Amino acid sequence: MAEVSLTGAQMLLVLEAVAEHGPVSAAEMARICDMNRTVAHRLLVTLAQRSYVKRGDKGYSLGPTVMRLAQLGQQHIRTVVKPIIVDLAERYGETVVVHGVSDLEAVVVDQAIAHKHLVRVEHRPGSRHPIHVGASGWALLAAQPERVISKALARLDNPEAARLRVAEIQKAGYAVSHDELQEGVHGVAVPVIDVDGSCEITLAILVPVTRAKSLLTFVEPLKSAARAVIDNMNANNLGLEPDNGMGDKPNRTRRQSGSTFSSAG
Missing domain, CATH: 3.30.450.40 (GAF domain)
Structure with missing residues (x-):
């Protein structure tokens, strides 16, 4: 079984929590994710450095990278x-x-x-x-x-x-x-x-x-x-040939390189 990075898993958990609950503070993140406040803050800062999250007056929310x-x-x-x-x-x-x-x-x-x-x-x-x-x-x-x-x-x-x-x-x-x-x-x-x-x-x-x-x-x-x-x-x-979904299935071989309504129900 492949090894899983604990830090990576925690960072993804924090990112998902920002997406669902943001804007959130580090303290709120620690409570939501059941982790130490210092750890939550460090993960948020790391994500912010790569613009996955951004810090505002009300806390952290999703950033432009996402x-x-x-x-x-x-x-x-x-x-x-x-x-x-x-x-x-x-x-x-x-x-x-x-x-x-x-x-x-x-x-x-x-x-x-x-x-x-x-x-x-x-x-x-x-x-x-x-x-x-x-x-x-x-x-x-x-x-x-x-x-x-x-x-x-x-x-x-x-x-x-x-x-x-x-x-x-x-x-x-x-x-x-x-x-x-x-x-x-x-x-x-x-x-x-x-x-x-x-x-x-x-x-x-x-x-x-x-x-x-x-x-x-x-x-x-x-x-x-x-x-x-x-x-x-x-x-x-x-790198396989696509299917149009209408029953016209091509061979699965590898490719060789070389007045209207304006909305709806």
Whole structure:
């Protein structure tokens, strides 16, 4: 079994705590992470020197290095996901949207817009909304660790009903919504579950109410596309040919070197 660096593990624990609870002081960090205050302070100072965190009047919060790494991660996701969502949009004639999760919010990472219909749904990349709103938000929420789900639900007026909705989504493997972000827009979304069980993004198809009857027919294509995203991320790391998620699987051989809606449900 590989050895684990205790200091490295503590530093990651502190960084995660800043992301979840920040801004926080060294004393608060020591309490949250159950560690000596001097150790917490030393770790925060080390992280601050590399701009992973920054110190303000109210304590430490995430710094620009984390933001830059997140942007690089989103660029990688877009590179892998783009051909898959473009293929989905072309095949089914509807807008396909990718959402990521950021501090209990769903953020639009990318989209593929179909031009089959005059009336269609569009998102603005970078726009965000609470994670408990819309099909994409609910699909993201249901796939998060229990501590994140509990934190999000604690903010709602009716957490019991929200808990039931989360359980239903977890059982079905997809989320649906209508008129939650914008009246007249329906959506269905699936989580993209990595091999370690984590979920950073969702894939969703959004339609106007006039075509909402076909919404559930998109569940299986979306699930297949989500599996293809994970396969392609792994293939990308190994230098293998990608899969479009629509059953057109190429040989897994190594590469040789040489009037619209402005938001959605």
